[in-house]
Amino acid sequence: MVSGIPSSNKTYTHVNANVPTTKAWEYFIVYQKLCGIDTILCYSDTLPIDDQKPDSTILDSVSVDPITDEIYLGWTSNKTPDFSSYYLYNYDRTDPRLIENFRDTIYIDKNPPFSPKSRSLSYDITSSDSCDNRRDYGKYKHQTIYLNASIDTCLNSITLNWTAYVGWQASVYYIYRKTNSGSFVLIDSVSGSTLVYTDKNRPINSTFEYFVRTQKVGYPKITSTSNGTFILKSGSSANPTLTEIELVTNNNNDKIEISIKKNPLSYYQSINLMKIQAPFSPVLIHTYVGSDIIFEDLSSLNTNRNEYFLLSKNVCGIITDTSVKSGNMVLSLLPNTNDISLSWNSYFTWNAGIKEYIIYRATGNNISEATNYLALGSPQNDTSLLDPKISESTVCYQVAAYSNNNIVSRSNKACYVKTGKIYYPNALTQSGANKQFTFIGEGIDLAKSTIEIYNRWGQLEYNKENISEPWDGRNNSKDLVPVGVYFFIAHINQGQQTIEIHGNITVLN
Known part of the structure; x- marks a missing residue:
């Protein structure tokens, strides 16, 4: 028995009840009832202790309204039979209690202690029953995304x-x-x-x-x-984008020329032209500034394949655009018994591809004379062609790639020269019929040849570059040399090679 109470009392408080952890205590009332002259003991219903906490309530999410900066808290309703209300907490406040005895499942924190634009905010929830038994809180905090x-x-x-x-x-x-x-x-x-x-x-x-x-x-x-x-x-200057190498071609100087196309909507500080030549790393060979859009690559042979790309810098000097790579076409020849085989690498600068390739051919006695290039034919998009051999000593070719809007890229010029013996006289008469000393032979180009003539004591009498005009027996001072034997060293251009010839010539009266 806990205690006896007067019959007039309607309530009772059990002070210091020391409820056991088993929560198995129950209460009932025993009271006496007079029935005639007898006293009967009566028993009330048994009432168990209600210290059972309600089921846990956990936040589903905490979310910020990006327009108003209000914090929305949402959770699933608590289905505990004796559920009473929710308690919400915000740990960014000095007193974390946000709201108590709340019964809805959505709450809007319209006045958070700090702006969600400045930091992440932390929230939690717990629930209570009608006896104000509450679940612990702090274990399942939710924090906003900052x-x-x-x-x-x-x-x-x-x-x-x-x-x-x-x-x-x-x-x-x-x-x-x-x-x-x-x-x-x-x-x-x-x-x-x-x-x-x-x-x-x-x-x-x-x-x-x-x-x-x-x-x-x-x-x-x-x-x-x-x-x-x-x-x-954002800033007021558009960064470079879509900068292109418009053309890589062999120019009239037989050098590789690179033309670029700027984006008119972009602002540039500069554009770096980079060259790739295997197996080396890319190197800077030119910087386009201002209205500069064409560069002649004097450092590269047009018979080697070279690849180029652009690095464009914005007005702050930061590289913001890298172009696709582009390269030159290299034409090579392989003479066969009855024909000449032409082959070249594909041209790949234009995004829309190649409309067609056209082969041009020129003929002459030597390379210097083979200048009148005429269209030989179009192999469409093939990169090879067989051309029958012709009777001329020299035949030269060049390939042109055409884009759909008729931009033209040209390859190097490649020549086939028939070679053979080189002939020259061994005597010159100053007053007779044989007044000229020169060289003859298939494919030789005297305009690209040189000669040095020495007397018997090793003194230089005559020297000349471009010996298209024969030697007439005069020295560099335009005086006739004395009769006698003279020695010469000649460098004769014949096709793609230079032949060095040592010989002597007798000058007669």
Whole structure:
């Protein structure tokens, strides 16, 4: 028995009850009832102790309204039979109690202690029954996603960083963007473990705002949204994009010439022309500035394959654009018994591809005379051709690639020269019929040849570059040399080679 109480009492408080942890205590009342002259003991119903806490209530999500910065808390209703109300907590306050005796399943914190634009905010919930038995709180905190953004006005790119959602595992983060006065639109998504995103190449003179939204793993309808960012404004100069090498060609100087095409909507500080020549790393060979768009590569042989690409710098000197690679065409010849085999590498500068290749051919006694190039034919998009041999001593070829809008890239000139013996006289008469000393032979080019003539004592009497005009027996002073034997060293151009000839000639009266 706990205690005896007067029959007039209607309530009783059991002080210092020391309820056992088994929670097995029960109460009932024994009272006496007079029945005539007899006293009867009566027993009330048994009432168990109600110290059983209600089922746990856990927040489904904590989310920020990116427009108003209000915090939305949501949870599933507690189904405990003796459930009474919810208690909400915010741990960013000095007193974490946010609201008590709340019965709805959505709560809006309209006045958080700190702006969600400045930090992540932490919330929790517990529930109580009619006896104010409460579940513990603090074990299942949820924290808002804090989103921060920074803009690089040189690159016109915006970097977003955010804190991971605390409360459950995120499956994905969706990135939303608002441009100028438009609406927020979904622009991309990243994995639930990624907490950074860069939005590149934003248009100039524009404003941007962002927020991110995540989903709970396995529960796509449970979401949380971050704060909205402050308004960010891009720079006033558009970064270089879509800069192109328009043409790589063999020019009239037999050098490789590179022409570029700038994006008229971009602002450039400079454009670096890089060259790749295997097996070496890319090297800078020229910097285009201002209106400069053409460069002649004097350092490269046009018979070697070279590749080029562009690195464009914005007004801040930062590289923001890398072009696709382009290269020169190299034509090579292989003489066969009855024909000449032509082959060349594909030209790959134009995005739309090649409309056609056209082969041009010139003939003559030597390379210097083979200058009148005429169209031989079009192998369409093939990169080889067989041309029957012809009677001329020298035949030269060049391939031209045509784009769909008739831009033309030309290869190097490749020549086939019939070679044979080189002949020259062994005597010259100053007054007779044989007044000239020269060289003859198939494919020789005297305009590209030289000679030095010495007397018997080794003294230089005559020397000449371009010996198209024969020697007439006069020295460099235009005087006739004395009769006698003279020695010469000649370098005779014959096709792709230079032949050195040592000999003597007798000068007669």
